[in-house]
């Protein structure tokens with residue numbers, strides 16, 4: 003492709019050099035530059051990508067995109083393009099090179115603090131049952147329609163994203179579900195995708211390390227909807243919004259005259275309304291009303307929060323034209339979503355669940371869900387990630403303490419932080435509740451499962467599907483589910499009642 007075909011997509015570029023150049027790829031990482039690449043020098047959160055312009059040119063870059071005027075290099079050899087927003091330029095060029103693949107399939111995007119992965123999996127499952135092939139992209143895995151691979155980000159960078167969507171379309175996927183993180187929106191990773199349905203699940207505290215304030219965090223989420231309303235890119239996108247959530251209601255108000263909206267929730271003034279919800283340890287039933295008709299949904303998922311995720315998925319399916327009855331039938335066979343309320347077995351009457359709750363709201367929801375199943379005691383093992391929102395640590399403690407009989411505070415992914423210091427910040431929120439702190443996560447899981455008695459439930463929260471634990475400078479293999487199974491298998495024998503002579 004000629005460089006000129008891509009620069010036509012940029013906002014007011016200042017070009018020094020020739021546009022009649024063949025280009026093969028675009029990247030913001032100098033380490034991925036090849037002959038014919040365009041190097042986009044992004045000023046990142048850690049380093050300024052302009053530092054790598056020299057090495058990118060040496061590696062074969064034929065064009066450099068930067069927010070500053072040419073400084074190095076020879077514009078007769080390397081074309082220099084100055085723009086005001088390099089992340090936007092990266093996204094626009096990536097879409098151009100990939101051939102705007104989001105036009106070729108129905109694309110559902112899901113944003114919100116909690117529930118993106120779950121809703122994404124549900125949409126993917128329903129689309130697959132309706133259309134045979136569908137794509138999925140999110141925190142846990144990527145399904146390109148032919149192969150499933152492990153994901154590195156919730157929302158990958160614009161180049162990987164565009165290429166993955168192109169692969170899905172090429173593999174015959176008629177639709178795809180994509181998790182849209184606030185980082186992804188803010189860093190314009192999704193800026194050049196045309197969505198058919200944009201789902202908003204909820205907004206509660208997380209990621210303040212990145213966004214600074216809840217207002218900025220909300221603004222990032224809202225901007226994705228506003229952009230789609232202002233520039234639908236040839237589609238007629240529908241916003242699917244949880245209006246029981248205060249931010250969701252605010253968003254629906256903002257979008258009222260700008261795009262079609264499907265409002266969902268348990269409250270009145272919804273287009274998809276849950277009327278009743280009943281659960282057991284084996285699944286739940288939700289009675290739903292839409293357009294004056296009632297439906298009964300049966301699914302193996304549990305938890306009121308999952309009733310919301312089901313409404314979100316059904317709202318998205320409605321937006322992309324999957325018939326309601328077909329979608330509901332598929333939900334009866336909903337898959338186990340890795341690490342989301344995943345049942346890990348029962349021994350001696352002790353049952354163990356692993357869940358990815360790593361925000362105050364999620365932890366409260368998962369503890370409450372298990373407590374509602376009336377265990378003798380709920381024992382919760384959890385910790386908080388390092389190098390992430392610190393303000394959520396005592397709040398997660400408060401949420402866990404509220405519904406658990408005993409907590410075991412441990413390490414999540416400490417990353418560069420001191421594990422003990424994180425634990426102390428968690429302890430600050432425990433109040434007078436019963437807890438024990440054990441920094442070693444395997445040991446904490448073992449202690450919780452071995453201390454449990456008949457009728458108790460153990461919840462291991464925070465890491466869900468993760469198969470590693472990240473410490474300063476080293477990442478080790480670690481899987482809560484395996485640790486839970488090991489601890490269950492190694493449970494010491496229960497005290498036998500004394501035999502009568």
Ligand SMILES: CC(=O)N[C@H]1[C@@H](OP(=O)(O)OP(=O)(O)OC[C@H]2O[C@@H](n3ccc(=O)[nH]c3=O)[C@H](O)[C@@H]2O)O[C@H](CO)[C@@H](O)[C@@H]1O[C@H](C)C(=O)N[C@@H](C)C(=O)N[C@H](CCC(=O)O)C(=O)O
Pocket residue numbers: 030031032033044045046047048049050051054141154155156157158159160183184185186189
């Ligand atoms: C804070 C954050 O979001 N960082 C992401 C961001 O990095 P950045 O733009 O700040 O990059 P940087 O490290 O400062 O480097 C600046 C530029 O120099 C380039 N560089 C750097 C070194 C070099 O030798 N050559 C070179 O060209 C880099 O490629 C980059 O373009 O863009 C990178 C490329 O897309 C991401 O890999 C990186 O994710 C980091 C690893 C990360 O941990 N991100 C997390 C917080 C994240 O994105 N999470 C969200 C939400 C999770 C959820 O709630 O589900 C997600 O979507 O996964």
Ligand SMILES: Nc1ncnc2c1ncn2[C@@H]1O[C@H](COP(=O)(O)OP(=O)(O)OP(=O)(O)O)[C@@H](O)[C@H]1O
Pocket residue numbers: 114115116117118119120121141156181203204307308310311341342343357358359360363364365367368466
């Ligand atoms: N709709 C919801 N509302 C509140 N909590 C939820 C909801 N759905 C799931 N949860 C809780 O949040 C945890 C994470 O769920 P899920 O992975 O679906 O969210 P996510 O938005 O993808 O999270 P992440 O941002 O980390 O990728 C679950 O394990 C559960 O405890």
Ligand SMILES: N[C@H](CCC[C@H](N)C(=O)O)C(=O)O
Pocket residue numbers: 156360386387388390414415464465468
């Ligand atoms: N996508 C989230 C996942 C957090 C998971 C938790 N285990 C942690 O490490 O804090 C993040 O990167 O903030």
Ligand SMILES: [Mg+2]
Pocket residue numbers: 118119120140141142156181
């Ligand atoms: Mg996710």
